[in-house]
Amino acid sequence: MKTAAVITIGDEILIGQVINTNAAFIGQKLSEVGVELMRTVVVGDDRHEIMQAFEEYHAKYDAVLVTGGLGPTHDDITKKVVADYFKVSLVMNQAVLDNVRERLSKRNVPMKRVNEEQALVPERCTVLMNYWGTAPGMLFDSDEKFFAVMPGVPHEMRNIMTEYIVPRLREKAVGQVIKHRVLRTTGIAESSLFELLGNVEEMLGGKAKLAFLPSQFGVRLRITVKAPTVMAADDIISDIETRIRSKAGKYIYSDGEVDIEDTLGKLLAEKKLTIATAESCTGGYISHRLTNISGSSAYFNRGVVTYSNESKTELLGVPEELIAKFGAVSEEVARAMAEGVRRIAKTDIGLSVTGIAGPTGGMPDKPVGLVFVGLSDAAGSIVTRHAFPDERLRFKDRASQAALELVRRRVLGLTNG
Amino acid sequence: MKTAAVITIGDEILIGQVINTNAAFIGQKLSEVGVELMRTVVVGDDRHEIMQAFEEYHAKYDAVLVTGGLGPTHDDITKKVVADYFKVSLVMNQAVLDNVRERLSKRNVPMKRVNEEQALVPERCTVLMNYWGTAPGMLFDSDEKFFAVMPGVPHEMRNIMTEYIVPRLREKAVGQVIKHRVLRTTGIAESSLFELLGNVEEMLGGKAKLAFLPSQFGVRLRITVKAPTVMAADDIISDIETRIRSKAGKYIYSDGEVDIEDTLGKLLAEKKLTIATAESCTGGYISHRLTNISGSSAYFNRGVVTYSNESKTELLGVPEELIAKFGAVSEEVARAMAEGVRRIAKTDIGLSVTGIAGPTGGMPDKPVGLVFVGLSDAAGSIVTRHAFPDERLRFKDRASQAALELVRRRVLGLTNG
Numbered sequence: 001m002k003t004a005a006v007i008t009i010g011d012e013i014l015i016g017q018v019i020n021t022n023a024a025f026i027g028q029k030l031s032e033v034g035v036e037l038m039r040t041v042v043v044g045d046d047r048h049e050i051m052q053a054f055e056e057y058h059a060k061y062d063a064v065l066v067t068g069g070l071g072p073t074h075d076d077i078t079k080k081v082v083a084d085y086f087k088v089s090l091v092m093n094q095a096v097l098d099n100v101r102e103r104l105s106k107r108n109v110p111m112k113r114v115n116e117e118q119a120l121v122p123e124r125c126t127v128l129m130n131y132w133g134t135a136p137g138m139l140f141d142s143d144e145k146f147f148a149v150m151p152g153v154p155h156e157m158r159n160i161m162t163e164y165i166v167p168r169l170r171e172k173a174v175g176q177v178i179k180h181r182v183l184r185t186t187g188i189a190e191s192s193l194f195e196l197l198g199n200v201e202e203m204l205g206g207k208a209k210l211a212f213l214p215s216q217f218g219v220r221l222r223i224t225v226k227a228p229t230v231m232a233a234d235d236i237i238s239d240i241e242t243r244i245r246s247k248a249g250k251y252i253y254s255d256g257e258v259d260i261e262d263t264l265g266k267l268l269a270e271k272k273l274t275i276a277t278a279e280s281c282t283g284g285y286i287s288h289r290l291t292n293i294s295g296s297s298a299y300f301n302r303g304v305v306t307y308s309n310e311s312k313t314e315l316l317g318v319p320e321e322l323i324a325k326f327g328a329v330s331e332e333v334a335r336a337m338a339e340g341v342r343r344i345a346k347t348d349i350g351l352s353v354t355g356i357a358g359p360t361g362g363m364p365d366k367p368v369g370l371v372f373v374g375l376s377d378a379a380g381s382i383v384t385r386h387a388f389p390d391e392r393l394r395f396k397d398r399a400s401q402a403a404l405e406l407v408r409r410r411v412l413g414l415t416n417g
Numbered sequence: 418m419k420t421a422a423v424i425t426i427g428d429e430i431l432i433g434q435v436i437n438t439n440a441a442f443i444g445q446k447l448s449e450v451g452v453e454l455m456r457t458v459v460v461g462d463d464r465h466e467i468m469q470a471f472e473e474y475h476a477k478y479d480a481v482l483v484t485g486g487l488g489p490t491h492d493d494i495t496k497k498v499v500a501d502y503f504k505v506s507l508v509m510n511q512a513v514l515d516n517v518r519e520r521l522s523k524r525n526v527p528m529k530r531v532n533e534e535q536a537l538v539p540e541r542c543t544v545l546m547n548y549w550g551t552a553p554g555m556l557f558d559s560d561e562k563f564f565a566v567m568p569g570v571p572h573e574m575r576n577i578m579t580e581y582i583v584p585r586l587r588e589k590a591v592g593q594v595i596k597h598r599v600l601r602t603t604g605i606a607e608s609s610l611f612e613l614l615g616n617v618e619e620m621l622g623g624k625a626k627l628a629f630l631p632s633q634f635g636v637r638l639r640i641t642v643k644a645p646t647v648m649a650a651d652d653i654i655s656d657i658e659t660r661i662r663s664k665a666g667k668y669i670y671s672d673g674e675v676d677i678e679d680t681l682g683k684l685l686a687e688k689k690l691t692i693a694t695a696e697s698c699t700g701g702y703i704s705h706r707l708t709n710i711s712g713s714s715a716y717f718n719r720g721v722v723t724y725s726n727e728s729k730t731e732l733l734g735v736p737e738e739l740i741a742k743f744g745a746v747s748e749e750v751a752r753a754m755a756e757g758v759r760r761i762a763k764t765d766i767g768l769s770v771t772g773i774a775g776p777t778g779g780m781p782d783k784p785v786g787l788v789f790v791g792l793s794d795a796a797g798s799i800v801t802r803h804a805f806p807d808e809r810l811r812f813k814d815r816a817s818q819a820a821l822e823l824v825r826r827r828v829l830g831l832t833n834g
Contacts, residue, residue: 014456015597018441018630019436020441023437031433074618112608115608191526201491210491210492211429211462220434222429283705284703284720285705286701288699291699295777297725300700305719314761358711
């Protein structure tokens with residue numbers, strides 16, 4: 001097994017009502033086991049289109065992974081088309097039926113006829129029991145070809161992929177290894193980073209590929225290597241990583257698909273530091289990100305979202321006169337918020353953000369996108385100023401990223417304000 | 418122009434490091450103008466694969482929309498392949514060059530040679546000026562075929578799509594209209610909703626399709642109609658919507674791709690009600706969602722994220738003894754948090770959430786996923802209990818959704834606790 005295609009089935013994906021996160025997950029997993037994903041394709045819940053995609057990709061690639069269209073309602077037709085494609089009937093599977101019954105009873109949902117029909121599976125397929133939902137996975141597996149069908153509900157698909165598909169493909173994938181390593185940077189523009197790295201082609205020496213992937217969270221650098229063995233691939237990647245770090249190390253906050261809240265959480269836990277947040281324009285997004293990490297209660301004490309002016313005064317002791325004189329969006333108020341939340345929470349670090357998210361509320365001297373990030377710790381207080389003129393949610397992404405990065409650098413001694 | 422395909426280019430999407438949100442957006446827009454998207458396909462940054470996709474889809478469909486691979490760095494090759502596919506050279510475009518220079522200077526980023534190369538465009542194409550980034554869009558347009566190339570950065574693509582592509586396709590799309598309407602429900606399982614609606618085929622009368630789309634936020638119902646005119650399509654959709662609402666109306670919180678925080682925000686603004694939040698396990702996610710809505714400062718006063726026990730006592734006045742007796746995750750503490758935040762913020766509504774997000778921290782009598790949502794207003798306090806055993810982030814989605822839905826129903830008088 002060297003090549004693969006992913007077929008995602010669902011009108012909701014074609015017309016853009018659901019985003020195709022499944023293809024991304026499957027792509028990651030295939031890459032890990034050394035099977036090269038050549039194409040992902042999306043087709044609607046349409047018999048003819050599905051059949052055509054099955055024929056084209058089953059013939060062209062070694063492995064085909066199909067998701068979607070296995071739900072209990074009338075608009076889901078994938079299972080019937082699979083049976084017709086392999087020219088077999090649908091038969092009742094008792095183990096699947098028992099699983100469906102048990103799952104529904106746990107959730108106190110009554111068993112319906114449409115649920116019973118979920119236990120019908122194509123003859124001759126290997127059933128992949130779905131302990132995370134009611135639609136089973138199905139596998140047609142031979143020496144040359146691998147054809148798997150999984151439900152479209154993301155966490156069900158992920159579990160079936162991890163439990164059944166990945167181990168089987170790992171056994172079948174031979175001959176080459178494809179390895180990626182991602183270095184995540186923030187606080188530097190793509191073209192500046194490109195220039196900082198110097199002669200990239202020389203650095204790669206024809207042995208690897210380097211991609212620049214910018215987003216509102218920063219620029220990710222992805223090193224990709226194909227090699228005969230894992231060890232050979234790792235050696236090449238590590239060598240290139242060392243060269244990149246020697247030039248751009250301080251901008252790199254993680255060496256994988258790890259968010260900055262995760263990196264920072266580990267750092268705070270390791271150094272036994274506690275933190276509290278005071279947010280205005282980010283509206284609780286920073287505390288949300290910090291608490292997305294399991295175990296964050298060890299370092300995150302509390303947060304306040306002081307959206308109104310009086311809440312800044314009442315909760316954080318920011319003087320009314322300070323707000324009146326400098327405005328709620330100012331270096332002075334950011335500093336007072338950071339110091340205030342650190343004082344009331346008795347934490348090592350107080351972190352604050354105040355800014356103008358937009359689209360309204362901008363002024364000539366304080367335009368939409370202006371943000372002040374404040375940090376207070378035992379060594380004193382610092383405030384950084386940023387301009388993130390962007391859509392409201394992207395503004396929140398960028399402002400929270402800058403705030404978390406300021407803490408990371410402060411804790412590591414990479415900034416002295 | 419009746420049919421279309423979308424080609425997304427980028428290794429990062431194939432291997433799952435970036436999720437293909439662009440295809441979803443383009444799918445929505447095509448649907449709106451009545452062009453039927455038949456396939457979306459993703460290929461890597463590989464000359465042969467890109468060329469093959471161009472040939473296949475350009476021949477097969479009326480319109481082809483390409484995104485990705487137009488960045489300034491060495492790994493982006495789309496523009497060269499486009500020029501070769503149309504057998505033309507790349508030429509310097511002065512207007513694009515001026516735009517790139519102006520944009521970089523605004524951001525204080527120095528102009529590099531790689532940036533200058535962004536102003537090279539294929540001969541004979543119509544340049545779609547990119548005022549939101551540095552890579553221009555390119556269009557090859559004839560009577561029968563439409564071939565557009567856009568940058569992969571989402572907000573740049575969205576602007577180019579909206580400004581240039583949609584108006585042109587609207588002129589060219591003829592003969593039929595495809596209309597969708599989405600009704601978003603929450604608080605009811607997919608199969609229960611299916612049964613509640615009764616005989617769906619009879620309801621549709623062969624004139625429309627109805628899809629059930631479940632997620633952690635609830636089940637969306639999508640009605641799809643193809644008709645000769647917009648008016649005819651709207652009539653059919655409205656009739657079906659009326660039938661659905663008569664049976665499942667109270668579960669429907671929005672009639673479009675509108676999040677519950679948006680629906681609720683409009684409701685609060687309209688009724689001139691103010692709200693404050695006290696969160697534990699959701700970590701600020703509820704205040705984040707509420708403040709994602711522009712204008713939310715009119716009704717959202719403040720939020721507190723009381724992660725530690727002492728912060729519940731200090732900020733909200735929850736008695737230590739109450740926490741000691743019933744535990745931080747309890748009906749009693751949820752009620753005291755809601756009442757406490759309403760009192761300190763002097764708002765009409767106080768909303769609280771306390772629960773066990775997991776994966777750790779569960780106990781036999783209080784398992785992972787247990788959540789209490791508290792609401793306090795002038796009429797008194799209510800607490801609802803939920804079980805959302807799920808991954809940490811999905812847990813936060815579900816808990817915050819239940820909390821926002823409780824407020825919606827309370828404000829509309831759909832619940833009396």
